[in-house]
Amino acid sequence: MSYTIQAIADAVGATAAGDTALIVTGAAEPASAGPDDIALAMKPDFAKGLPEGRARAAMLWEDADWQSMGLSAAILVKRPRVAMAGLTRMMDTGQGYGRGIHPTAMIEPSATIGTDVTVGPMAYIGPGAKIGDNCVIGPQCYIGTDAEIGTDGTLHSGVRLMARVKIGARFIAQPGAVVGSDGHSFVTAEVSTVEQARASLGGDVTAEGQSWIRIHSLGAVIVGDDVELGANSCIDSGTIRPTEVGNGCKIDNLCHVAHNVKIGRDCLFAALVGVAGSTVIGNNVILGGQVGVTDNTTVGDNVVAGGGTKILNKIPAGRVILGYPGVKMDTHLETYKLQRRLPRLFEQVAALQKAVFKSDQND
Structure with missing residues (x-):
């Protein structure tokens, strides 16, 4: 199956830019994307992998400077994971169960x-x-x-x-x-x-x-x-x-x-x-x-x-x-921090006990 950049943008409620008639046949992570894939780089950190791949189009965050990334087209999204839900729904080919009632059923x-x-x-x-x-x-x-x-x-x-x-x-x-x-x-x-x-x-x-x-x-x-x-x-x-x-x-x-x-x-x-x-x-x-x-x-x-x-x-x-x-999560996290300090606290208490014991002996 193949999809134009414009068709994908329309399906996920996003903005298409560049060569919107460009056709892709699949989706991939930026570093492994081929020329017929749309690269999913919806955060700046993910976009760093684009030079390692060969994608001509990518799905990016809303204000991304897609032209500086050497892309021919881009889809700019407000809510990346919502857009991913729409994209994966479009491209899911299913399990291949076929249609109708099988004779062995x-x-x-x-x-x-x-x-x-x-x-x-x-x-x-x-x-x-x-x-x-x-x-x-x-x-x-x-x-x-x-x-x-x-x-x-x-x-x-x-x-x-x-x-x-x-x-x-x-x-x-x-x-x-x-x-x-x-x-x-x-x-x-x-x-x-x-x-x-x-x-x-x-x-x-x-x-x-x-x-x-x-x-x-x-x-x-x-x-x-x-x-x-x-x-x-x-x-x-x-x-x-x-x-x-x-x-x-x-x-x-x-x-x-x-x-x-x-x-x-x-x-x-x-x-x-x-x-x-x-x-x-x-x-x-x-x-x-x-x-x-x-x-x-x-x-x-x-x-x-x-x-x-x-x-x-x-x-x-x-x-x-x-x-x-x-x-409560904040209570648990604070308790956890205190637990990590217990070994040091025990060492300090032991040192204080030793100091008091010596002091008592000197008296």
Whole structure:
């Protein structure tokens, strides 16, 4: 595929300059860009790599002096990453799943398939399932009994939508994602060591008759519109009521949302986030990589948790947190600075103790 500089500028809402009819066929970093690539140099530091490549056109920051860089054309953008979103959308050729229903796909007679749906090799669509118009069901996907997915969804290879889950429009699931797996919900006939530990918050525990009995998941999962789920991420079914994920949420690879969790709209979770059962996450919450959230708590709207944070208690709206346990980010950073000074402080205290001891001996 090929694109003129003007066409790209129009698509991303930017300004084209120079030879706007120049044609490019791909995008590349400045140092590795060829003559048919548009170089992505949207910061001055990135533009330093242009002389190492052979790009004739580049996407640059808004007031860049593109002519001094020896370019024939340029696209000048206000918001670089927003422009990159538009550019990559234009140039994404997809996974090559093809169109139509593959002869090896198995679709139960009671399933409802919308118009212009693609179903890849070895995919299975169960009884009573409903697939919206323009969906792409990749190879080896599984869609369970009475599951539903809205229009324009894309399930990449190996995705599993289990029984009775309800998925909104424009859903994207990366390879290996699972929605509607059973929750990790178990009980013991006798009081378990977990219950003992919660009651005492310390001390010894005993395990008498600690054999685990499953509590079955009846609640399934409800996912809103415009949600993306990363590779090998899992959303567990609720126990009685559904687990819920709001509109516009973007969940990265290897994340886990446990049973009965309720997530608001437009949240962003980085890789390896884990949210324990029955927790409520507000709107526009951002959780960095490896953030863990305890069960049965709440995280308010617009909270930002830095990577590795462990949330063990209720977090009010708008707070920026970091650490284990998660506290205000500025508090954590100041505490960290003080911790780094502890060895020197101990040396100073030891020296003072030694000086006082000698002073006492002299007296």
